[in-house]
Amino acid sequence: METIRRTRIVDLLKRVDYGTKVNVKGWVRTKRGSKAVNFIALNDGSTIKNVQIVADGEKFDPETIKQITTGACINVNGLLVESPGAGQNVEIQAEEIEIYGTCPQDYPMQKKGQTFEYMRQHAHMRLRTNTFGAVFRIRHNMAIAIHKFFHDRGFFYFHSPIITASDCEGAGEMFQVTTKNLYDLKKDEEGRIIYDDDFFGKMTSLTVSGQLEGELGATALGQIYTFGPTFRAENSNTPRHLAEFWMIEPEVAFIDMNDLMDLEEEFIKYCVQWALDNCQDDLEFLNKMIDKTLIERLNSVVSTDFIRLPYTEGIKILEEAAAKGRKFEFPIKWGMDLASEHERYLVEEHFKKPVILTDYPKEIKAFYMKQNEDGKTVQGTDVLFPQIGEIIGGSVREESYDKLINRINELNIPMKDMWWYLDTRKFGTCPHGGFGLGFERLILFVTGMQNIRDVIPFPRTPKTAEF
Numbered sequence: 009m010e011t012i013r014r015t016r017i018v019d020l021l022k023r024v025d026y027g028t029k030v031n032v033k034g035w036v037r038t039k040r041g042s043k044a045v046n047f048i049a050l051n052d053g054s055t056i057k058n059v060q061i062v063a064d065g066e067k068f069d070p071e072t073i074k075q076i077t078t079g080a081c082i083n084v085n086g087l088l089v090e091s092p093g094a095g096q097n098v099e100i101q102a103e104e105i106e107i108y109g110t111c112p113q114d115y116p117m118q119k120k121g122q123t124f125e126y127m128r129q130h131a132h133m134r135l136r137t138n139t140f141g142a143v144f145r146i147r148h149n150m151a152i153a154i155h156k157f158f159h160d161r162g163f164f165y166f167h168s169p170i171i172t173a174s175d176c177e178g179a180g181e182m183f184q185v186t187t188k189n190l191y192d193l194k195k196d197e198e199g200r201i202i203y204d205d206d207f208f209g210k211m212t213s214l215t216v217s218g219q220l221e222g223e224l225g226a227t228a229l230g231q232i233y234t235f236g237p238t239f240r241a242e243n244s245n246t247p248r249h250l251a252e253f254w255m256i257e258p259e260v261a262f263i264d265m266n267d268l269m270d271l272e273e274e275f276i277k278y279c280v281q282w283a284l285d286n287c288q289d290d291l292e293f294l295n296k297m298i299d300k301t302l303i304e305r306l307n308s309v310v311s312t313d314f315i316r317l318p319y320t321e322g323i324k325i326l327e328e329a330a331a332k333g334r335k336f337e338f339p340i341k342w343g344m345d346l347a348s349e350h351e352r353y354l355v356e357e358h359f360k361k362p363v364i365l366t367d368y369p370k371e372i373k374a375f376y377m378k379q380n381e382d383g384k385t386v387q388g389t390d391v392l393f394p395q396i397g398e399i400i401g402g403s404v405r406e407e408s409y410d411k412l413i414n415r416i417n418e419l420n421i422p423m424k425d426m427w428w429y430l431d432t433r434k435f436g437t438c439p440h441g442g443f444g445l446g447f448e449r450l451i452l453f454v455t456g457m458q459n460i461r462d463v464i465p466f467p468r469t470p471k472t473a474e475f
């Protein structure tokens with residue numbers, strides 16, 4: 009076969025130099041036709057769009073044509089020609105076809121319209137479908153948008169550790185990290201495991217959040233963000249929780265609540281706008297196949313001001329709704345942690361736009377949040393989104409050493425291993441704050457997908473770690 013430099017399909021479809029000899033390589037989506045002529049829809053993952061390969065029967069051995077089935081991988085030389093068909097400008101008049109890999113009948117992505125559950129059981133192959141191709145191209149674009157947003161604003165990308173000896177705020181159950189022989193654990197007289205001879209000489213786990221280390225970064229470099237994997241051994245089988253997910257955690261010195269909320273809102277809008285500007289083909293596909301209101305919803309988020317509402321006001325609105333007969337599974341009471349039904353009522357029914365809820369009761373928030381004058385609430389913010397619920401959790405941090413220590417003692421938090429965190433308040437403390445955004449929750453929102461397992465290539469959930 010003649011060697012011609014490969015063109016990615018995304019680039020090929022923009023070309024107009026008809027008559028040029030081109031090469032494409034990719035996986036066959038479909039083949040239809042007759043003895044006389046075959047039409048092959050080829051995809052190489054560079055775009056949701058396929059290129060049509062026209063293969064004249066007389067030019068090719070029928071055995072070769074027979075092997076070109078859905079899922080097969082082929083290498084094609086041919087002429088770029090203007091396409092007479094609708095929906096595409098160009099197609100390729102094939103001259104040479106090499107079969108890289110045939111695809112037997114038991115190819116798991118053979119049939120169209122499989123359930124998402126089926127796809128998860130074949131997650132190693134689902135990447136080759138239109139839907140997952142679209143989702144993961146968008147996921148890539150969101151990662152780029154995040155780095156660009158922060159870099160352009162002078163934030164430094166800061167790497168917090170993945171293995172940690174501290175449990176950030178008890179944000180979630182942790183996965184232990186050990187090199188000890190689990191079949192032969194050394195224990196003391198009271199039956200507690202001895203870690204002195206473990207790899208790190210102490211109990212260690214996978215991080216549930218990079219925030220505490222992020223605070224060290226921000227109180228030195230001014231403004232940082234982390235973007236990395238996070239692990240929570242929470243046994244919650246919901247469409248919004250993973251055991252391994254990616255989190256973005258900016259942390260900024262010298263900001264107050266308003267600055268923080270501005271940052272949260274500007275950041276999400278930037279990411280959504282980036283998707284609208286850079287992922288048009290994939291969004292149009294998802295809008296057609298997954299969620300007919302997707303693009304409309306994305307446009308609406310970038311063009312509306314988010315509601316900013318103190319928790320106490322939110323509770324009032326919920327109480328009024330309940331008084332008017334709106335049924336909630338969990339009764340409403342000041343001090344409660346809002347359930348998903350409450351968050352969704354506020355966002356989807358009452359305001360019909362994203363809501364930033366602020367000033368939560370201190371009992372339901374982490375120890376490090378800045379305490380308000382009222383002695384009851386803290387400067388925490390949750391950004392609540394339609395369909396998703398909580399997408400961001402953030403706060404202004406308590407910068408006073410004494411107030412922080414008091415709260416830690418009230419809550420009986422073991423701080424033995426956290427002395428280094430307290431040093432930020434001891435040496436040159438400063439007002440600062442930040443937030444955590446679950447990357448997959450953002451991807452859920454931007455793609456319109458319904459289940460968080462379908463927006464990360466290889467989901468980790470209870471009892472699932474295949475692939």
Ligand code: ATP
Binds near residue numbers: 402447
């Ligand atoms: P939730 O109430 O939804 O469990 P959380 O209060 O535990 O969230 P935080 O500890 O504030 O969440 O974490 C910050 C962000 O990380 C959340 O706003 C959410 O976007 C995301 N997040 C939290 N837990 C998970 C998880 N198990 N899987 C995926 N994303 C998560």
Ligand code: MN
Binds near residue numbers: 179180
């Ligand atoms: Mn949680």
